[in-house]
Amino acid sequence: MLSVRPPVAILPSYSLTGDLVGFLRCGLQYRYTRLSHLPPSHPVQLWFGQFIHAVLEEAYRTVKEKRKGMPPWSDEYLEELYDRIDRRLAARNIICWNEASEILGRRRATAAVNELGPILFPLINQAEVRVRGARALPSAGAGSFAREIERYEIQGVIDVVTHVELFSPKLRGNKLLEIIVEELPKDPPEEFEVIVDYKGMTRPLASEPSYRSNLWEIYGWQVQTYAHLRTLLTPKPIIAGVLIYLNELAPTKSDFIKLQKAFRRKDRKEILPDEDGEDADLLGSWRPRKKSGEPPLLSLDYRLARVVRVVPVTRDSMEESLNAFDEVVGRIEKCLGEEARTGRVIKSWERNSEHEPTCEACDSRTYCPEFKKQNAPRVPGIKI
Numbered sequence: 001m002l003s004v005r006p007p008v009a010i011l012p013s014y015s016l017t018g019d020l021v022g023f024l025r026c027g028l029q030y031r032y033t034r035l036s037h038l039p040p041s042h043p044v045q046l047w048f049g050q051f052i053h054a055v056l057e058e059a060y061r062t063v064k065e066k067r068k069g070m071p072p073w074s075d076e077y078l079e080e081l082y083d084r085i086d087r088r089l090a091a092r093n094i095i096c097w098n099e100a101s102e103i104l105g106r107r108r109a110t111a112a113v114n115e116l117g118p119i120l121f122p123l124i125n126q127a128e129v130r131v132r133g134a135r136a137l138p139s140a141g142a143g144s145f146a147r148e149i150e151r152y153e154i155q156g157v158i159d160v161v162t163h164v165e166l167f168s169p170k171l172r173g174n175k176l177l178e179i180i181v182e183e184l185p186k187d188p189p190e191e192f193e194v195i196v197d198y199k200g201m202t203r204p205l206a207s208e209p210s211y212r213s214n215l216w217e218i219y220g221w222q223v224q225t226y227a228h229l230r231t232l233l234t235p236k237p238i239i240a241g242v243l244i245y246l247n248e249l250a251p252t253k254s255d256f257i258k259l260q261k262a263f264r265r266k267d268r269k270e271i272l273p274d275e276d277g278e279d280a281d282l283l284g285s286w287r288p289r290k291k292s293g294e295p296p297l298l299s300l301d302y303r304l305a306r307v308v309r310v311v312p313v314t315r316d317s318m319e320e321s322l323n324a325f326d327e328v329v330g331r332i333e334k335c336l337g338e339e340a341r342t343g344r345v346i347k348s349w350e351r352n353s354e355h356e357p358t359c360e361a362c363d364s365r366t367y368c369p370e371f372k373k374q375n376a377p378r379v380p381g382i383k384i
Contacts, residue, residue, distance in 0.1 A: 011134065012149060014329055016156035016222050023332055024218050025358045027350030031335070032364055039093070041363050047089065047096040048105050049200045052246055053159065054085045055109045056117075056198065057128055063121050070121065072114035082106050104252065108200075111249035115300055116307070119176040120244075125163035125193070131156055131229035135322065138330040145333045152329055158226050160196035163236070175304060180242060183310035188239055195226045195241040195313075202247040202255050203306050205262060205270065214355060219243055220311050224321035227313045243309040253288055256295035260286070271306050273298070 014020065022030040032038045040046065058081060062068050068077075089095065096102040132155035137145070164177065171177050180194060197219075204216050223241025230238055247255065262270045263283045273279035282296045311317075331350065339348035351370035353359055365371040 011151055011153045012147070012333075013153040013155055014325075014332070016154070016225055016325075019332070020222065020325060020328055021218055023328060023350075024214065024352075025355060026352040026362065027332075027335060028346060028364060028368060028370075029358065029362050030332075031339075031345060031349045038363075040361065042097070042361065043094060044096060044098055044101045045200075045357075045361055047094050048101070050089055050094050051082075051085060051096075051105055052109055052112065052200050053198060054088065055081065056112060056159075058085065059113045059117055060121050060124055060127050063117075064124075071117040075110070078110055078113065079106075082109065104250075108246060108250045112246050115249060115303075116176075116244070116246075119174050120160070120196075122170065122174065123162040123164065123177060123194075124160050124196075126161040127159065129158040129161050129230070131158060131226065131233065133229050133232060135326060135329075137333065138326050145337050147333075147336075154225070154229070154325065156222075156226055156229065158195055158230065159198045161230065162194045162196060163191070164194055165191050175301070176308065179304060179308045180240060180310055183312065184240055185312060189237055191236060193230070193234065193236045193238045195223050195230060195238060196244060197223055197226065197241065198244050198246055200246055202251065203245040203271075203309065205258055205267075221321040221324050223311050224313060224318050225325055228318040228322060231318075238313055240313055241311040243311065245307050245309065248303055248306040250297075251295065253295055256286070257288060259283065273302050 018034055019030070022034050033040060059071065063070055096105065132153060134151050134153055136151050137149060164180075165171070181188070199219065201215075220241075223243060227238045227241055251259070259270075260283050263272050263280070266272070273283065279298045279302045282298060286296055288295075335349045339345055342348060346367075346369065351368060353368070353370045353374045359365050359371055362368070362371075
C-alpha cells in the first residue's frame with residue numbers, strides 16, 4: 001500500500017525590519033499595515049526611509065562605477081538625483097505629500113551624501129545584501145499557533161557590508177573607521193567584516209522611556225541577527241554591527257532643543273560635547289525663535305559621534321538576539337491564532353501607545369483602545 005504524501009508546508013517568512021520592528025512598535029498597527037497591506041494616509045516615514053536608502057545606494061553605485069568622483073557634490077547634481085529617486089518611488093505609489101517633510105528629507109540626504117559619503121563609501125564592500133535562514137519556532141506556544149508549523153524563515157537586507165583591513169594605507173585617517181575601532185574588542189583580527197544599517201531617525205535619548213526597553217534594544221537585536229545570517233555566507237569574522245542615525249547629521253529644531261536639555265542637566269548617559277568647546281557654546285547660547293527656524297550646525301566630529309552606534313558582535317550576543325527574535329515570532333503566531341479562534345482583530349493583537357511617533361503616524365489610533373486609554377480626556381470624579 002502506497003503511503004500518502006504529507007501536505008506541502010510553506011514556511012512563514014519574517015523580515016527583520018518589516019516584521020520584528022513593526023510588531024514590537026505596535027502589534028495592532030503591524031496587523032493592519034503589514035498583514036492587511038492597508039496603506040497609511042500619511043506615509044511620510046515610509047517615504048523618508050525608502051528615499052534616504054535609495055539615495056545612499058545610488059550615490060555609492062555612482063562612485064563605484066566611476067560615473068562621478070567622491071562627494072561632496074553640487075546642489076544641482078544632487079537635486080537631479082533626488083528627482084530621479086522620487087520618480088522611482090512615485091511609480092510604487094510612495095509619495096511624501098508634505099512639502100516641508102520633503103525639503104527636510106532632501107536636506108538630510110545632502111548631509112548624508114556630502115558629509116558621511118566620503119568616509120563611508122571607501123569602506124563598503126557590498127551594498128544591499130540579502131540574507132536569510134531558517135529557525136525553529138519556540139515550542140512553548142505551539143498549542144496556541146494558528147498553523148501547524150515547526151520552523152519559520154528569517155530574512156533581511158543588510159544596507160552595507162564593509163570589509164576592513166586595519167592596516168590598509170587607503171583607510172588611514174578615516175574618521176568613521178576610527179570611531180568603529182575605538183568600540184571594538186581588544187586585538188581585533190587584521191581583516192574582518194562590519195555590518196552597517198542606516199536608520200532614518202535621531203539617536204534615542206536616555207531620558208526617553210523607549211531608550212532601553214524598546215528601540216535601542218530592538219535595533220541592537222536586528223544587527224546581531226544580520227551578523228548571524230551573514231556568517232552563513234562568509235568565512236571572514238564579523239565582529240561588529242554599526243547603526244547610522246542619519247537624522248543626527250541635520251537635526252530639526254525640536255531635536256536640537258532635546259539635546260540642549262540633556263546638555264544643561266549634564267546627562268552622563270548621553271554623548272555630549274566638551275564644556276569648553278565651540279559645540280558647547282552653540283548648545284548653550286542658541287535660543288529658538290518662532291519665525292526663524294534652523295538651529296546652528298554643530299561640528300562634524302561631534303555629529304559623527306552621535307550618528308554612529310557600534311554594537312560588538314560575539315557568539316553569545318548573536319544567540320541572545322536570535323532567541324529574542326524567536327520569542328517575538330512566537331508572539332505574532334499567538335496573535336494570529338487568537339484572531340483565527342475568536343474572529344476579532346483588535347482584542348487579539350498586542351497594542352502599544354508608549355511610543356508617541358508610532359501613534360502619530362497610525363491611522364488606527366481613533367479606535368485603538370490602548371491609545372484612548374492613554375490620551376482620551378476623562379471626566380473628573382465626584383467625591384461623595
